[in-house]
Amino acid sequence: MFGDIFNAQFVASSIRVAIPLALAGLGGVFSERSGVINIGLEGMILSGAFTAVAVTNFTQNPWAGVLGAILVGILLGLIHAVTCITFKANQIVSGVAINLFASGITVFFCWLLFNETQIMVKTSLPIWGLPLPSIGEGSTFARNIIVMFAHYSPLVYLTIIIFILAHLILFKTPFGLRLRSVGEYPQAADTMGVNIIKMRYMAVMTSGALAGLAGSFLSLEQAHFFVKEMSGGRGFIALAAMIFGKWTPLGTAGAALLFGVGEALAMRLQGVLAIPVQFIHMVPYLLAIFVLVSAVGRATPPAADGIPYEKEIG
Amino acid sequence: MKSIKKFDYYTLLEKITPLIAVIFALLVGAVVIMLIGENPIFVYKTLFSNAIGNRDGWGNVLFRATPLIFTGLAVAFAFRCGLFNIGGEGQMYIGTFLATWVGFTFTNLPAFILIPLCILTAAAGGALWAAVPGILKAKTGVHEVIVTIMMNWIAASFTFFLVLKFKAPPTEAMVAAGVKQMIPHTREIAEAARLPRLYPILQSLNIDFPAYNQVNVSFFIAIGVAILAYYILWKTNLGYEIRAVGYSPLAAEYGGISVAKNIILAMMISGAFAGLVGTNEVMGFKYKWRQELFTGLGFNGIAVALLGKNHPLGVVLAAILFGILNYGGAIVNIFTEGRIPRELIMVLQAVIVIFVVISDEVVKRLIRQRRKIL
Numbered sequence: 043m044f045g046d047i048f049n050a051q052f053v054a055s056s057i058r059v060a061i062p063l064a065l066a067g068l069g070g071v072f073s074e075r076s077g078v079i080n081i082g083l084e085g086m087i088l089s090g091a092f093t094a095v096a097v098t099n100f101t102q103n104p105w106a107g108v109l110g111a112i113l114v115g116i117l118l119g120l121i122h123a124v125t126c127i128t129f130k131a132n133q134i135v136s137g138v139a140i141n142l143f144a145s146g147i148t149v150f151f152c153w154l155l156f157n158e159t160q161i162m163v164k165t166s167l168p169i170w171g172l173p174l175p176s177i178g179e180g181s182t183f184a185r186n187i188i189v190m191f192a193h194y195s196p197l198v199y200l201t202i203i204i205f206i207l208a209h210l211i212l213f214k215t216p217f218g219l220r221l222r223s224v225g226e227y228p229q230a231a232d233t234m235g236v237n238i239i240k241m242r243y244m245a246v247m248t249s250g251a252l253a254g255l256a257g258s259f260l261s262l263e264q265a266h267f268f269v270k271e272m273s274g275g276r277g278f279i280a281l282a283a284m285i286f287g288k289w290t291p292l293g294t295a296g297a298a299l300l301f302g303v304g305e306a307l308a309m310r311l312q313g314v315l316a317i318p319v320q321f322i323h324m325v326p327y328l329l330a331i332f333v334l335v336s337a338v339g340r341a342t343p344p345a346a347d348g349i350p351y352e353k354e355i356g
Numbered sequence: 357m358k359s360i361k362k363f364d365y366y367t368l369l370e371k372i373t374p375l376i377a378v379i380f381a382l383l384v385g386a387v388v389i390m391l392i393g394e395n396p397i398f399v400y401k402t403l404f405s406n407a408i409g410n411r412d413g414w415g416n417v418l419f420r421a422t423p424l425i426f427t428g429l430a431v432a433f434a435f436r437c438g439l440f441n442i443g444g445e446g447q448m449y450i451g452t453f454l455a456t457w458v459g460f461t462f463t464n465l466p467a468f469i470l471i472p473l474c475i476l477t478a479a480a481g482g483a484l485w486a487a488v489p490g491i492l493k494a495k496t497g498v499h500e501v502i503v504t505i506m507m508n509w510i511a512a513s514f515t516f517f518l519v520l521k522f523k524a525p526p527t528e529a530m531v532a533a534g535v536k537q538m539i540p541h542t543r544e545i546a547e548a549a550r551l552p553r554l555y556p557i558l559q560s561l562n563i564d565f566p567a568y569n570q571v572n573v574s575f576f577i578a579i580g581v582a583i584l585a586y587y588i589l590w591k592t593n594l595g596y597e598i599r600a601v602g603y604s605p606l607a608a609e610y611g612g613i614s615v616a617k618n619i620i621l622a623m624m625i626s627g628a629f630a631g632l633v634g635t636n637e638v639m640g641f642k643y644k645w646r647q648e649l650f651t652g653l654g655f656n657g658i659a660v661a662l663l664g665k666n667h668p669l670g671v672v673l674a675a676i677l678f679g680i681l682n683y684g685g686a687i688v689n690i691f692t693e694g695r696i697p698r699e700l701i702m703v704l705q706a707v708i709v710i711f712v713v714i715s716d717e718v719v720k721r722l723i724r725q726r727r728k729i730l
Contacts, residue, residue, distance in 0.1 A: 146702025320517035
């Protein structure tokens with residue numbers, strides 16, 4: 043039984059489940075490090091998922107779909123930035139509005155363009171890596187290694203590169219230092235000549251791009267279709283991963299992997315134990331609440347997180 | 357004298373910002389309709405004339421407004437305590453399912469016991485579900501936004517499990533045809549648990565009203581709950597404490613008010629309001645629980661509360677406006693043979709929310725500037 047659950051396939055599926063959560067969570071890291079709460083990640087993932095499928099089916103090119111998803115994410119990020127940074131509106135309200143907007147507009151266009159509630163992906167991205175030897179041919183060990191490390195969608199490798207870059211940018215460059223200072227103590231950063239507004243706009247739009255990319259992975263690579271509300275609360279689980287990862291890229295990646303393992307485990311246990319499938323479906327959400335509670339007292343958000351910047355105080 | 361006049365003008369402006377936001381959103385909608393290649397004037401005329409041009413339309417509008425009054429009040433009430441309850445969807449699922457269960461289980465009870473029992477169960481179920489994020493927020497400080505959303509998905513799975521457990525037996529026609537229930541649903545609730553529709557009441561008053569109209573007594577329950585929310589918030593000690601926590605938790609704590617207690621209570625009352633959606637959807641309309649993935653009523657409650665400026669009267673008016681848009685949107689969809697998808701209304705609602713928050717901020721800043729100059 044143990045071997046049935048914990049095998050190479052299990053590792054691979056954990057990683058696949060973790061990718062969208064990690065990408066969206068990283069979006070949350072960028073946004074909140076600059077001082078803007080982004081509840082709209084959920085809607086950005088959903089819009090990205092729809093755009094990826096729609097553009098792929100129209101152009102027959104999944105890479106164009108991925109690019110479209112990123113652009114739509116940036117656009118929604120821009121809307122969030124305008125409402126929260128320029129107009130200083132309540133950031134949670136703006137995020138909620140983006141989620142409502144995304145739920146409506148995706149189904150709206152689904153009907154308008156395809157006349158259906160569910161659209162299948164016509165072409166997927168190629169699998170990159172070593173060719174998979176068929177079972178029985180060659181050693182099982184070599185096969186397992188390939189399954190675990192070298193047989194994925196290009197977006198999986200891209201995600202790993204993005205995370206390394208994000209870590210370097212945030213913690214090893216002057217730009218990253220400025221971004222973090224804007225989220226911790228914007229008045230001081232402003233005195234040092236950092237353009238608060240510009241930094242926050244860039245951060246929020248980056249978070250939109252990452253959430254859009256997460257959405258494209260979800261629809262193009264995981265589900266191979268788009269259906270309404272398919273983001274399934276992942277934007278919020280990603281926020282939980284971000285908090286558990288203490289607002290750092292590597293921590294967020296680790297927390298996302300934890301969710302990946304949890305979900306993959308639940309899916310596998312379903313076949314072994316007689317648990318109703320509905321309870322299996324609850325696992326990621328229960329895990330998110332559990333993770334949040336256990337992060338209490340350990341994880342401190344950036345000091346200026348959620349506070350609009352006012353130049354003159356008083 | 358002149359300065360006082362100007363000041364009044366801005367206070368008025370602050371009051372009517374939601375109206376400005378709605379007008380802007382309708383303009384955005386007009387642009388979208390034109391992009392699809394339809395005539396916005398025709399679309400809006402069809403929408404409004406069918407929704408509020410006759411009694412049948414008004415009935416349908418109020419029927420659709422009723423659940424939104426409940427979910428809107430839920431969001432508004434929690435907001436007064438500084439809490440964002442976006443878990444109305446889940447609270448409504450649990451409350452509604454439990455009320456349905458009571459309705460088809462205790463079938464021997466007379467109506468004057470069973471109806472209040474079902475209503476109280478709906479409220480209790482919602483309160484129970486909202487207590488979890490409330491307690492977590494009060495005791496550990498975990499943000500209620502993420503927890504309430506997670507609780508929505510857990511509620512959806514949990515009710516799915518329950519509906520399969522209490523599934524209605526297949527009808528003879530279904531057995532003969534060898535088909536199963538496409539969408540799982542429970543047995544119907546007892547006759548004694550059903551709320552009367554407005555049709556027989558209006559008929560006895562000699563008012564002409566179509567018999568098939570679904571508007572029912574639940575609308576009056578919703579109005580009653582709105583008055584109750586107003587009473588609790590502005591006429592009781594509890595409401596005073598809840599609002600004090602909403603203004604400034606630190607100041608409230610310093611003034612001897614228990615922040616934790618009020619957070620939990622505000623969440624539970626908010627959840628109870630959301631749970632009462634069941635009075636309209638099951639006790640007054642479907643008479644059974646049908647499993648669906650998110651009706652959107654809980655989420656639209658957020659938009660209703662924001663548009664209504666988190667005031668019970670505003671919530672009722674905003675819910676009626678959304679009722680008009682929803683029903684009118686459905687009619688437009690039929691009139692244009694599906695060329696205008698119903699989801700246009702969802703997009704409009706989201707645009708209204710964005711414009712409400714922006715115009716609120718702009719007006720606030722205008723007033724602040726004005727006061728500085730004066």
